[in-house]
Amino acid sequence: MTERLGIVVSGSLNKGVEVRLDSSASIEDMAVGRFVTIEGAKRRFFGMITDVSLGVTDQRLSLTPPDVSDPFIAEVLAGTSTFGTLHVSPSLVIGGDAAAILEGPQPVKTIPSHFSAVKLSTQEDVELVFGTEDEKRFFIGNPLDMEVKLCLNLEELVKRSNGIFGKSGTGKTFLTRILLIGMLQKSRAVNLVFDMHNEYGWAGTREGGPPVKGLKQLFQSRVAVFTLDEENSRHRGVSTDGVVRIGYDEIEPDDISLLRQTLNLTDLAVEAVHQLFRKFGKNWIQDTLDLKGAEELPEGLSIHEGTLLNLQRGLATIRRLPFIEPHSPDNAVKAILEHLDRGTNVVLEFGRYRDITTYILVANMLSRRIYAQYQSRVEKADAAAKESLKPRPLVITIEEAHKFLNPEVASQTIFGKIAREMRKYNVTLLVIDQRPSGIDSEVMSQMGTKITCLLDNDRDIDSVLAGVSGRNELKSVLAKLAAKQQALIFGHAVPMPVAFQPREYGSAQSYRDFAPQKDVTEDIEKLWD
Amino acid sequence: MAEVQRVGEVIEASTTGFVAQCYELYQMPPLGSMVKTGDSSAELYGIVCNAETTSLEPGRRPIARGKDEKSEEAIYRSSPQLAKLLRSEFEALVVGHREGDRLYQHLPPQPARIHGFVYQCTPDEVKDFGKSFDFLNIILNAHLPVPTEELVAASLRRMSQAHEDRRAFLVAAGKELAILLSGNLNQLNAILGRIKL
Numbered sequence: 001m002t003e004r005l006g007i008v009v010s011g012s013l014n015k016g017v018e019v020r021l022d023s024s025a026s027i028e029d030m031a032v033g034r035f036v037t038i039e040g041a042k043r044r045f046f047g048m049i050t051d052v053s054l055g056v057t058d059q060r061l062s063l064t065p066p067d068v069s070d071p072f073i074a075e076v077l078a079g080t081s082t083f084g085t086l087h088v089s090p091s092l093v094i095g096g097d098a099a100a101i102l103e104g105p106q107p108v109k110t111i112p113s114h115f116s117a118v119k120l121s122t123q124e125d126v127e128l129v130f131g132t133e134d135e136k137r138f139f140i141g142n143p144l145d146m147e148v149k150l151c152l153n154l155e156e157l158v159k160r161s162n163g164i165f166g167k168s169g170t171g172k173t174f175l176t177r178i179l180l181i182g183m184l185q186k187s188r189a190v191n192l193v194f195d196m197h198n199e200y201g202w203a204g205t206r207e208g209g210p211p212v213k214g215l216k217q218l219f220q221s222r223v224a225v226f227t228l229d230e231e232n233s234r235h236r237g238v239s240t241d242g243v244v245r246i247g248y249d250e251i252e253p254d255d256i257s258l259l260r261q262t263l264n265l266t267d268l269a270v271e272a273v274h275q276l277f278r279k280f281g282k283n284w285i286q287d288t289l290d291l292k293g294a295e296e297l298p299e300g301l302s303i304h305e306g307t308l309l310n311l312q313r314g315l316a317t318i319r320r321l322p323f324i325e326p327h328s329p330d331n332a333v334k335a336i337l338e339h340l341d342r343g344t345n346v347v348l349e350f351g352r353y354r355d356i357t358t359y360i361l362v363a364n365m366l367s368r369r370i371y372a373q374y375q376s377r378v379e380k381a382d383a384a385a386k387e388s389l390k391p392r393p394l395v396i397t398i399e400e401a402h403k404f405l406n407p408e409v410a411s412q413t414i415f416g417k418i419a420r421e422m423r424k425y426n427v428t429l430l431v432i433d434q435r436p437s438g439i440d441s442e443v444m445s446q447m448g449t450k451i452t453c454l455l456d457n458d459r460d461i462d463s464v465l466a467g468v469s470g471r472n473e474l475k476s477v478l479a480k481l482a483a484k485q486q487a488l489i490f491g492h493a494v495p496m497p498v499a500f501q502p503r504e505y506g507s508a509q510s511y512r513d514f515a516p517q518k519d520v521t522e523d524i525e526k527l528w529d
Numbered sequence: 530m531a532e533v534q535r536v537g538e539v540i541e542a543s544t545t546g547f548v549a550q551c552y553e554l555y556q557m558p559p560l561g562s563m564v565k566t567g568d569s570s571a572e573l574y575g576i577v578c579n580a581e582t583t584s585l586e587p588g589r590r591p592i593a594r595g596k597d598e599k600s601e602e603a604i605y606r607s608s609p610q611l612a613k614l615l616r617s618e619f620e621a622l623v624v625g626h627r628e629g630d631r632l633y634q635h636l637p638p639q640p641a642r643i644h645g646f647v648y649q650c651t652p653d654e655v656k657d658f659g660k661s662f663d664f665l666n667i668i669l670n671a672h673l674p675v676p677t678e679e680l681v682a683a684s685l686r687r688m689s690q691a692h693e694d695r696r697a698f699l700v701a702a703g704k705e706l707a708i709l710l711s712g713n714l715n716q717l718n719a720i721l722g723r724i725k726l
Contacts, residue, residue, distance in 0.1 A: 023704065057711040061714060072700065072725040075703075076706075080707035081717070
């Protein structure tokens, strides 16, 4: 069934086309973000409704409105003297001949001719554009107001760094869970999730409802949960695969410079860190904290008393973190890497240590070391020209990304580097954030695919949409998304921007849909024990 | 086919219309109704746009005769010659024609012929004609002895009677009018007000 909505009456490639609604189509049934198909004379165009407006043929109608209490008059005038118009931005086109159909939809370089019919897209249209669920494509949700499965090519997605944005409470976490499951099932990539709020590993919270299952519960064998806070994990009944402890000697000057803001360090103090590290070597934190004043500084170091105090205060904050030890017996990085190499996804829970200092310190330290490993392995593989030696693609998921990727620190953190160098070393980022405007624009521009839930701050919207074609149109779609469970996806992994409703997550049926049958039966059996 | 009713004979004809005289006094078809004239090879369709009853001789005006009569009928009964001294005529606006099986809603190549018989159209013919609304444009642009809105409304009301779903027909016609009269809102409102059920 293809329902005709109206005809194209004007437009331009830059601004999109104006569609005059037929009298049979009610303007109140239209919604921005809906996916429509335009049947041109030779080609079919796919686009999205980006604006809806009302028109009259005679201005006097708006000055002296007719008596619409009479249904007859209202019916006659609807669609003739008074009509609705849609603004549609076409993004893809497919030619009519066989070669073009094989080639698939291409980006638009022209617009449909006058009076081309505009229809709501059918399931076939959506499948033609986004593909069907297969070994690479994962069902992530339904396009707005449609009962069609919207599929995302995850193999393509993980080749670039990606971002998930949205105000708090708009469903970022649920969306991330869906994507993580997708990556786990449909791509070769493994995930390392820095789970600040303990949402992904074992169980997650849901507003006004019972907790939802985390990755570990659904994919027992393919997910490992590490924790910084063993006690807390035990309380929550999470079976962990490892505890992360960090030794003083593992902290390097770069880790401290990142924390400059959160630890309230001065520029001079950060400078001094490097000097101290050069002097003291691996044990520099302990040695620095042991200093009783500037006069005890070793020969050759000129650090001002105030700077030293400032630095010591900052380092003391780090030392007070319970998971920091003078020397850590086991190597967390190595354990995590072993899991990743086996293709097991790793979720690192932060337990009670949810403050941003901990998060930045740990995420940055671990990522840096893991990235270094990846870098050397990829370089070795390249030198030997053996594709098989290359490590599995790794996706690092970070929350509160603006703290790592803001313009001041983006150049220093490993995340800035990963985002910019992209997949050269098989490591990409999945950035989750509620203040995208806080993220360095250079990093934002390198993100392949962006998925955004509702944003209402203008600066945030602008930064998410920076560099996207048709951003003014997308802006209106983005600003009108529902506060919950609606998102807009655009970028590398999707042929055209599309607003969608993420698939359900949290009901028994949804778990069965996500997880292979075997895991669920195991789960049920466990209930009987 | 329903019985075809003969209503008069053409006494004056032009490309855009014709005048017919009724055989019986006062037996003219109603305003807005459809009539046809011509033979089976080429029929002209007209919409009754005016009617009048006058004295047979233009110079002689009728005089009042009923002072001593009880009723109107009594006047005609006591002066039977009246029916012959007066005549009823009606004027039809040509809105289309049929050549063979094809129906055209534009002016015919030839006007009607004098003394051509004029018939009332059957409901089936009216329904067939009402499948297209191109004739509305002819009415709207014609120089008429009656106000245009009145004739449009009357003809649509008449035509709608031939349709099972009168309302759907009138809505469709209204939409056509809304397009034709997009620059003349007052006229549109006047017509819509006259055709609503």
